[in-house]
Amino acid sequence: MPLGAHMSIAGGIGNAFLRGKSVGCECIQIFTKSSNQWKARPLAEEDIKGFKKNRKDTGVWPVVAHNSYLINLASPDNELYEKSIDAMLIEIERAEALGLPYIIMHPGAHVGSGEDAGLARVADALNLLFERTKDYKVSLLLETTAGQGTVLGYRFEHIAEIIANVKNNKKVGVCLDTCHSYAAGYDIKKRYDAVFKEFDKIIGLKRLKAFHLNDTLKVLGSRVDRHWHIGKGELGLETFERLMRDERFKELPMILETPKGMDEDGNDMDVVNLGILRKLRRK
Numbered sequence: 001m002p003l004g005a006h007m008s009i010a011g012g013i014g015n016a017f018l019r020g021k022s023v024g025c026e027c028i029q030i031f032t033k034s035s036n037q038w039k040a041r042p043l044a045e046e047d048i049k050g051f052k053k054n055r056k057d058t059g060v061w062p063v064v065a066h067n068s069y070l071i072n073l074a075s076p077d078n079e080l081y082e083k084s085i086d087a088m089l090i091e092i093e094r095a096e097a098l099g100l101p102y103i104i105m106h107p108g109a110h111v112g113s114g115e116d117a118g119l120a121r122v123a124d125a126l127n128l129l130f131e132r133t134k135d136y137k138v139s140l141l142l143e144t145t146a147g148q149g150t151v152l153g154y155r156f157e158h159i160a161e162i163i164a165n166v167k168n169n170k171k172v173g174v175c176l177d178t179c180h181s182y183a184a185g186y187d188i189k190k191r192y193d194a195v196f197k198e199f200d201k202i203i204g205l206k207r208l209k210a211f212h213l214n215d216t217l218k219v220l221g222s223r224v225d226r227h228w229h230i231g232k233g234e235l236g237l238e239t240f241e242r243l244m245r246d247e248r249f250k251e252l253p254m255i256l257e258t259p260k261g262m263d264e265d266g267n268d269m270d271v272v273n274l275g276i277l278r279k280l281r282r283k
Contacts (some may be wrong), residue, residue, distance in 0.1 A: 001249055002027040002062065003213075005256035005270045013047055013098070016063075017054035023270040027062050027253040029104070033095040035068045038087050043097050051098055062253050064102040064210060065095045066140075073125040074108030074118035074152055084108075085125050092129060095138045102209060104141045104175045107153035107162060118152050123165035130168040141175040143207050146183035146218075146225035154184035154223065156202040163207070174207045177257075178243070179214035179228070182217050182235055185221040189239045196248075211254045213240065213277065229258050230273045237280065244281040 007016040013032065020028040033040035055061065068091065071084045088105070095103050109117025126140065142162060147154025157212035163169045176199070182188055186195045199205065215233030217226040231237035243249065254277070261269050 001244070001281070002252065002253050003058070003256075003274055003281070004028045005258075005274065006030070006066070007244035012050065013043070014050040014054040017051075017058040017060050020060050020198070021058040023268055024062055024274050025270075027064070027255065028060055029064050029066055029255045029257075031068070032065050032091065032098065032100075033068070035066075036070070038068075038070060038083065040090060040094070043094055048097055052274055062101055063098075064253060064255070065091065065098075065100050067091045067103055067105040069106070071105070072108045072111075073105075073122045074110050074113075075121065076111055076117065081121065081125070085128060086212065088125070088129055089132060092133050092136060092138060092140075096133070096136045100103045100138055102139050102141050102173070102175075104143050104210065104212075106143050106145055106151070107158065110152060115152060115158070118150070119158055119161050120165070122152070123162050126166045126172065127164070127168075130166070130171060139171045139173055139209070141173045143175045143178050143212070144181045144184065146180040147223045147247050156186075160256050163203070172207070173209035173231055174203060175210040175212060176208060177212035177214060177218040177236060179212070179233075180225060182216050182220055183218050183222050183224055183226075185223075187220055189220075189235050192239065192242050205248060208249070208252065210252055211243070211249070212257050213243070213254050214257050215240075227258055229269060230256075230276045237270070237276070241276060241280040244277060258272055 004025035006029040007020045009016050016030045071087050075081045142159050145151050145153040152158050163172050188195045205232040215235045217228045218224040
């Protein structure tokens, strides 16, 4: 199972590989554009060539994208909904141009319209986007969420419903975030086997294509999204050891979204967290 982390694209999108390699990433996650802006300068041919060269030179793979947090495909506001669809189309076009296999996306928030209405809006948006990108290879991965506020995707049933209502759902998979799922009430610490059995029954393990590996500062069922360092939060080391040794997931990218920075000894926290996971993987 390739291990990695989210990497900055500051100074050029291809620089993400160099940053990832420097901290020991085997795979990485990136934003293909600023996550705080709706639009982006089109990728130049030299950007794409430089990106692919650094990918080859570093051997870091796979690379997955995460969409902008501004996008809300569940919004009941028509103006924001259309804006989100247009922005998501840009995300898909950029990922396709870079040859990325996946874009990870939050399903969205219903903002008071109700879960059923919000889930229907997401499925409708994906149908429209896939219609516009028929020949594209990139797939979309719905991320499990903590369920703060009106955010959808905190129940496996939400994700299953979206998938069921997308016509071309062969291009839809799932990214399971360990922090989010635990905060949403799925006890992968004490009920590891039962949770994945439930996932398989409701969604299907074949849909699971990536993991976000994050410990959590908040307790089971809190519905609060607070990522923390591996083994230092509520999930603990044993949970991650089980994931590292689970043969079902040995081919899936496992990506850190833990806080950046240094520890008290001046060690990069990505290096620290990846080192912990590698030790667990080798046990």
